[in-house]
Amino acid sequence: xxxxxxxxxxxxxxxxxxxxxxxxxxxxxxxxxxxxxxxxxxxxxxxxxxxxxxxxxxxxxxxxxxxxxxxxxxxxxxxxxxxxxxxxxxxxxxxxxxxxxxxxxxxxxxxxxxxxxxxxxxxxxxxxxxxxxxxxxxxxxxxxxxxxxxxxxxxxxxxxxxxxxxxxxxxxxxxxxxxxxxxxxxxxxxxxxxxxxxxxxxxxxxxxxxxxxxxxxxxxxxxxxxxxxxxxxxxxxxxxxxxxxxxxxxxxxxxxxxxxxxxxxxxxxxxxxxxxxxxxxxxxxxxxxxxxxxxxxxxxxxxxxxxxxxxxxxxxxxxxxxxxxxxxxxxxxxxxxxxxxxxxxxxxxxxxxxxxxxxx
Amino acid sequence: xxxxxxxxxxxxxxxxxxxxxxxxxxxxxxxxxxxxxxxxxxxxxxxxxxxxxxxxxxxxxxxxxxxxxxxxxxxxxxxxxxxxxxxxxxxxxxxxxxxxxxxxxxxxxxxxxxxxxxxxxxxxxxxxxxxxxxxxxxxxxxxxxxxxxxxxxxxxxxxxxxxxxxxxxxxxxxxxxxxxxxxxxxxxxxxxxxxxxxxxxxxxxxxxxxxxxxxxxxxxxxxxxxxxxxxxxxxxxxxxxxxxxxxxxxxxxxxxxxxxxxxxxxxxxxxxxxxxxxxxxxxxxxxxxxxxxxxxxxxxxxxxxxxxxxxxxxxxxxxxxxxxxxxxxxxxxxxxxxxxxxxxxxxxxxxxxxxxxxxx
DNA sequence: TTGAAAGCGCTAACAA
DNA sequence: TTGTTAGCGCTTTCAA
Numbered sequence: 001x002x003x004x005x006x007x008x009x010x011x012x013x014x015x016x017x018x019x020x021x022x023x024x025x026x027x028x029x030x031x032x033x034x035x036x037x038x039x040x041x042x043x044x045x046x047x048x049x050x051x052x053x054x055x056x057x058x059x060x061x062x063x064x065x066x067x068x069x070x071x072x073x074x075x076x077x078x079x080x081x082x083x084x085x086x087x088x089x090x091x092x093x094x095x096x097x098x099x100x101x102x103x104x105x106x107x108x109x110x111x112x113x114x115x116x117x118x119x120x121x122x123x124x125x126x127x128x129x130x131x132x133x134x135x136x137x138x139x140x141x142x143x144x145x146x147x148x149x150x151x152x153x154x155x156x157x158x159x160x161x162x163x164x165x166x167x168x169x170x171x172x173x174x175x176x177x178x179x180x181x182x183x184x185x186x187x188x189x190x191x192x193x194x195x196x197x198x199x200x201x202x203x204x205x206x207x208x209x210x211x212x213x214x215x216x217x218x219x220x221x222x223x224x225x226x227x228x229x230x231x232x233x234x235x236x237x238x239x240x241x242x243x244x245x246x247x248x249x250x251x252x253x254x255x256x257x258x259x260x261x262x263x264x265x266x267x268x269x270x271x272x273x274x275x276x277x278x279x280x281x282x283x284x285x286x287x288x289x290x291x292x293x294x295x296x297x298x299x300x301x302x303x304x305x306x307x308x309x310x311x312x313x314x315x316x317x318x319x320x321x322x323x324x325x326x327x328x329x330x331x332x333x334x335x336x337x338x339x340x341x342x343x344x345x346x347x348x349x350x351x352x353x354x355x356x357x358x359x360x
Numbered sequence: 361x362x363x364x365x366x367x368x369x370x371x372x373x374x375x376x377x378x379x380x381x382x383x384x385x386x387x388x389x390x391x392x393x394x395x396x397x398x399x400x401x402x403x404x405x406x407x408x409x410x411x412x413x414x415x416x417x418x419x420x421x422x423x424x425x426x427x428x429x430x431x432x433x434x435x436x437x438x439x440x441x442x443x444x445x446x447x448x449x450x451x452x453x454x455x456x457x458x459x460x461x462x463x464x465x466x467x468x469x470x471x472x473x474x475x476x477x478x479x480x481x482x483x484x485x486x487x488x489x490x491x492x493x494x495x496x497x498x499x500x501x502x503x504x505x506x507x508x509x510x511x512x513x514x515x516x517x518x519x520x521x522x523x524x525x526x527x528x529x530x531x532x533x534x535x536x537x538x539x540x541x542x543x544x545x546x547x548x549x550x551x552x553x554x555x556x557x558x559x560x561x562x563x564x565x566x567x568x569x570x571x572x573x574x575x576x577x578x579x580x581x582x583x584x585x586x587x588x589x590x591x592x593x594x595x596x597x598x599x600x601x602x603x604x605x606x607x608x609x610x611x612x613x614x615x616x617x618x619x620x621x622x623x624x625x626x627x628x629x630x631x632x633x634x635x636x637x638x639x640x641x642x643x644x645x646x647x648x649x650x651x652x653x654x655x656x657x658x659x660x661x662x663x664x665x666x667x668x669x670x671x672x673x674x675x676x677x678x679x680x681x682x683x684x685x686x687x688x689x690x691x692x693x694x695x696x697x698x699x700x701x702x703x704x705x706x707x708x709x710x711x712x713x714x715x716x717x718x719x720x
Numbered sequence: 721t722t723g724a725a726a727g728c729g730c731t732a733a734c735a736a
Numbered sequence: 737t738t739g740t741t742a743g744c745g746c747t748t749t750c751a752a
Binding site: 081085089096126128277300301305306 | 456
Binding site: 033 | 728
């Protein structure tokens with residue numbers, strides 16, 4: 001529905017290379033070379049072409065160029081939810097690195113819905129993006145394999161997929177989670193809860209529910225630390241399925257209402273942490289005197305609540321940047337084996353961890 | 361750099377309409393009609409074409425189609441910062457409404473940099489997006505006027521530009537700010553501070569600095585309420601230029617350290633609010649006993665700090681949706697005069713407002 | 721309902 | 737250094 005308001009040149013159509021060439025008195029090919037900044041053009045010709053283009057208000061049609069070259073200078077970014085601060089910041093990293101390298105970013109939300117993800121990838125492929133970065137929502141990967149097979153590189157962000165041979169950028173979730181629990185154990189805690197949005201080990205054989213590496217690795221790290229410390233029934237205080245802050249709050253409320261409540265709790269991400277804190281507030285438990293709290297992700301609020309919450313900070317912006325850099329390397333022809341990039345996390349000790357209460 | 365791994369059809373090229381047509385035993389035109397779902401095709405032909413396409417793994421080239429039709433089914437979204445929760449949620453609204461109508465969204469960050477905004481618009485125009493939604497970063501609008509003049513509709517999000525005749529979607533910032541201050545006045549406050557990232561009335565004639573409607577309207581609403589209440593020197597407690605939470609914190613720290621500190625403070629957005637709260641914490645002032653606090657924007661943290669902060673909530677997702685809907689209406693040919701859509705805000709009364717301290 | 725043929729605006733051999 | 741020519745993959749007249 002281009003309405004083509006009369007431009008400076010008086011006719012109703014957008015000026016094209018032949019138009020510019022005509023005004024500049026050169027052939028379309030020369031004009032194209034000057035405008036596209038390729039091939040060889042004399043200084044004089046270039047100047048006249050540029051002047052003509054300016055006068056006409058010429059605007060190059062990237063679509064036509066992309067059709068020929070097979071390159072759109074665009075990368076697709078498929079993430080679960082731009083409203084999650086983690087993904088927002090990662091998207092920012094992708095965007096910054098992409099811009100730096102001359103690429104644009106097309107963003108798509110999936111809401112953790114595998115069908116939406118498949119559809120998004122299809123659309124991006126049809127748009128001929130040069131590559132795709134995806135935070136996968138399930139282990140079904142045919143659509144990603146297809147993309148890769150037709151020559152559109154794929155990089156995985158934040159989540160691994162064992163069956164897909166693709167570059168992956170994430171943190172060492174297992175080690176980070178184990179480290180958190182070891183710190184809590186070191187402070188004397190034995191009844192350490194974990195609240196997470198992912199499914200637990202028991203659910204992994206079930207057909208339902210996503211089964212993503214990030215959540216699992218964190219749970220596995222938690223359990224490993226407990227087992228290594230000789231804690232009996234390590235899964236006793238594990239609560240899974242906290243897909244929203246509200247669910248996390250409900251699970252945490254049950255936990256603290258039990259006969260032998262936990263003396264420490266580990267939230268698998270900042271949205272879960274929000275629910276956990278609300279439940280603790282509602283129960284009126286002082287932090288860290290009665291319960292210690294650690295959360296994954298250094299969200300805004302963790303440093304303004306009192307006491308400030310100790311967290312595992314991810315290099316979120318850098319994760320996005322790295323993913324974009326890997327993808328661009330692939331686009332530029334890197335044919336090496338798939339790489340797994342594990343970036344370092346940092347434990348930010350604030351005021352929410354102490355020893356268990358004497359009564360604990 | 362398409363690597364064209366051998367597909368099912370054995371040769372190295374992506375299948376095209378002629379390929380599908382050949383396998384289906386029809387002409388390219390018929391295949392195109394079946395695949396593109398236009399024109400008239402017999403049921404039998406359509407079935408054979410679809411089967412052939414499926415067998416070949418045909419994937420339509422949207423670029424080629426867009427070049428012909430002049431429609432890319434893509435809209436451009438140009439915002440200041442996707443990491444700002446306000447814009448993240450608004451982007452989500454745009455994205456949801458766009459998807460619903462069959463459009464994709466290309467997202468660009470400007471970091472409040474007018475040059476980045478101009479460049480972003482140029483790129484989007486070259487990509488032949490069907491329309492652009494922008495949260496403008498300055499009052500210079502030639503690039504937006506150009507877009508509109510060549511038939512690419514523009515909708516403004518969150519910020520008005522007086523000189524640009526374009527649909528605008530925002531809240532009534534003036535009324536919302538005035539309402540906040542009236543509530544504080546009603547509670548008995550007279551020394552009401554405002555901390556904002558925007559420039560103040562005195563700076564508006566200066567050449568430096570952005571001059572955006574949203575920030576201004578909030579400041580003007582604040583001042584109007586104070587004047588109407590007969591407060592002398594209404595600008596005495598206004599602090600501008602808080603472009604980051606850190607700057608906001610510093611400004612607030614000065615404010616509370618003064619000889620006659622404010623008994624209430626209004627933060628112009630949630631990032632400013634974060635800094636304000638930190639300064640109040642550092643100064644050891646109890647909220648709301650010694651100082652009442654209200655912030656614009658219902659960010660996560662405002663409900664988990666204690667006391668919970670009263671806020672002006674914007675219908676952020678709806679703002680994005682409305683902007684997308686207006687844009688799509690324009691794309692679909694709506695030629696009516698530019699519309700200004702003001703959505704309603706909601707004051708969420710929580711626990712951070714009380715009367716001024718007896719000592720105040 | 722179908723097919724043949726003419727482009728969309730641009731790039732890329734190839735020749736001059 | 738420049739121009740000529742042939743497409744990229746698709747949509748869209750126009751005839752059949």
